Amino acid sequence: MAEVRVRFAPSPTGSLHIGGARLVMYNVLFAHGEVPRLGKRGSFILRIEDTDQKRLVEGSVQNLMDGLRWLGLDWDEGPDVGGPYGPYVQSERKHSYKEAAGHLVATGHAYHCFCSPERLQAVREEQQRQKLPPGYDRHCRNLSPGEVQAKLDAGESHVIRFKMPLEGETRFIDLLRGEIVYQNDKIDDLVILKGDGFPTYHLAVVVDDHEMNITHVTRGPEWIPTAPIHVQLYKAFGWDAPIFAHMPLILSPTGGKLSKRHGGVSLNDFREAGYLPEALLNYFALLGWSLDGKTEIYSFDDLLEHFTLERVSSSPSTFDRDKLDWLNQQWINHHLTVEDLALRVLPILIGAGMVADGPVDETHPQFAQVKEASALLKDRIRFLTEAPDLMSYFLQDELEDYDAALLVPKKVEPQQALTALEAVQEMLPELDLSNVENTEAKLRALADDLGMKAGQLFMPIRVAATGRTQSPGLFETLRTIGQDRVSTRVDAAVTKLREYVTAA
């Protein structure tokens, strides 16, 4: 059975950008969805490209893997789970690159370059002054073997550069764009092995992708200009090149790459802001891909069933926070069970000190309470992080202080509101709040007796019970808050309103 192998190869230089997360999703959907549907085996590999020792950020590999797992994106082979093609960290594969670079020198496809950074800098500045395309002037390309040996013997520091063909063209197929052609003479002799013995990206990807039997190379579009170099490297090694698929970029609303200025860009930011993995994946799918132009809501399973790489758009798309927010709300309001919502909100409530510390599952002592609150709030919560605020009057005995003026609805006199609330106070002991229908009937009748519109009576009660002018349905809210707390709160509200009326 033919095997398709794809990989995500980030450099551990910080937190995972959502563009990277989307790329991983595309890879997983391809390897675990589209490929199996075609009757082939698909594998997704995670590889760490840590060849730039200067930019490494401690902890970013772990952070990256945590983030991907949180999204539900898993890999078949990788630094933590291992696999037949390990190691999956480039700094541990150094010998392969050195050997490969040496091989290219031996076969005349690469050469030692002894130019100093200062000389390169000077060359570049001169080119800019003359408005010439910047690039290496191939100074060391034609050094005689004797000269090279002498410099090596003298211990001069050096790098290895790839000998790009000086004429002809390089063609390759991009899965999303078709054939792309580059003129070879426009392409530089790039460094493939650095002075510190580490490979540059160009050598490392080619060697690793080949050694790991990668069949499809997916990556960001910023790699298109260097793809012909990679193709030439494959050729120089005598290897078959993989299929390239340069995925579209995510643009910021102001144009250009998505950056920190526009809220978050790292996966962690979204996680902390109360987004669901489901909503994020759904949004990633909608951004640059569509099944039919009509369907908006996709579960990950739906995507596994329908996603195809060929339908990914080749044009970049702008990140639209509003649409993501809408999707998040859609997922919470309509696609999560009450139980599930309660479970997801629980750790946030614990973190906010809204409920006691305890196990983050159904055995938490207040789980039933959280679940009840979740049931009522499910239709109006947009982000999980809103839970502590929206649920506080259900979960805490004490109400946060509120302005007495809120107890007086529009077009109602304070005295009238007070009279109404006092009537409610009096009726409360006879009311069975657990019976929602009955509560509603009684309170509506009371409004009639008082000569008020139902809404005019309900608002003071709502504010008295919750301290807010917004809440879920009043009668369910009262039932969930419970008889005793409602009584206490109405008492407090009556006192508060009396003071307010007197003062006025």
Next chain:
RNA sequence: GCCCCCAUAGUCUAGCGGCCCAGGACGUCACCCUUUCAAGGUGAAGAUCGCGGGUUCGAAUCCCGCUGGGGGUACCA
């Protein structure tokens, strides 16, 4: 500067030569539902398919040029 990629409403997209004087969604506005806020329902505004040339009986769809946007141009990935 040079090289490359991209181009349908503010945004994401459907469309692969006639079904499109362009469909869906977000956002916006209005109305309905309604005890508040959401959710939900209905509807409206919003695109001379970036511009100009071709090809064709016929083009958003194919070709060329231009313009605009983006990317690359490192001993970073």
